[in-house]
Amino acid sequence: MGLLFEEIDMQPSAIGDISLRRRRIPALGERDIYEVKLGDEFLMSSMFVDAEVALSDIGLNAAEGDSLSVVVGGLGLGYTGVAALKHKRVSELLIVEYLEPVIRWHQQENVPLGKELNADPRNRFIHGNFFELAVASPDAGGFDPAAPGRQFDAILLDIDHSPRALLHDSSASFYTPTNLGLMAHQLKPRGIFAMWSNEAEDAEFMASLRAVFTDVACHVITFFNPFQNRESFNTVYVARKQD
Template identity: 45%
Template sequence: MTVVFEELDYQETPLGVISLRRRSEPRLNNKILFEIKLDDEYLMSSLFTEAEIQLSKICLAALEGDELDVVVGGLGLGYTAWAALENPAVRSLKVVDVMAPVIDWHRRGLVPLGTQLTSDPRCTLIHADFFDVATSKTKDFDGLAYSEGQPHPQVHAVLLDIDHSPSYWLNPGNSAFYTEQGLRDVSEKILSGGIFGLWSDEPPAADFMALLNRIFESCESHVVSFPNPYLGTDSTNTVYLARKA
């Protein structure tokens, strides 16, 4: 039976009411879409996923080796994580999300990629504030305290897809991450030659590129185009890629 509209979950969180819904889109031959909303704001749609996928593909293609450890900040509908796991060079993937309901949706198979992510032994879903653990000098990406006397673990890539852009945040508290100190903190958790990648809904920002260039050895921006059937033309997002010296 064709789905017209179904709210799959609706939960209160510290950041507002988050909901998952599945609906038919009559303008697209009743294509079934999955959408995430926070209060009245759309966070993600399964119709527009190309840039989230390219965040993984572009950034991981810039790495060498076949035993890569990767962290993704922000789970959403799972497309960035799924694209990372499609890369056979990925040895481990940690996906950090502050929203417990979002992790629960994947574990319950309520979203299209949930079963694929949760059944892959390389993938771990972590309920934590990405910005807290990414900039912490005492905790790893699991949110666990560093072991005394042991070297702090580092990863080959940190890929971030949480805020709309470096200057448009879901939570004003996230803004501290997009500063010289916040980015220096996360760079310390990345191995030499590793990658920091960021998705943005906005065109490349010269000031943010200049900030990345002060912290990382090099950076570049990739404009990702994808069809927007509502507009009858292409839309674009941006993927930032910064490499640690």
């Protein structure tokens, strides 16, 4: 193990081995870069977080009212969650994460934002499958195990790479009008659903959103990619539940 690279942890999971790595690339400066991999696939890098932050900012800027209750689907390296907590109107944040090692990395503060998430009393980690909880009937619970059937002001999702590029085939049915409609039951009237994607606007998914929600939009978030020496982009979908 060289000074420029360290594998902090690797654990088995139901969908493959997941690992947390830290590296430095001298040409890019002295800061540590944290990476999460699932098997051989990169899930996230702390180098590229603009859209993860924008997911919270766009979604919560669209949310109405004060004392917002927010669900984040997918913990990652914590950037969406921390960005949500920077909004003063957020009174409660539930971060739903399927992979227990990812929660543990934050609880043990093996990643830079773990300390900030742990220190904020508004934040709570929920170990569970977002896609199953999203479509659960009120009697079955929903996102908050302490308050079955409750509704939220915003649900922010960052798990799959896109509605087509999935981490696991089991989530494919979520991106349909039927299951988006079931998830919408867990939003308050005029509540916000927002979602990160690694790909350009998906016309079929936009149609599915419009079948359930109103005020549907797709925002392009650009950032510089030093590995490719050019501008790259992610997208953020945002939609509002009808009254």
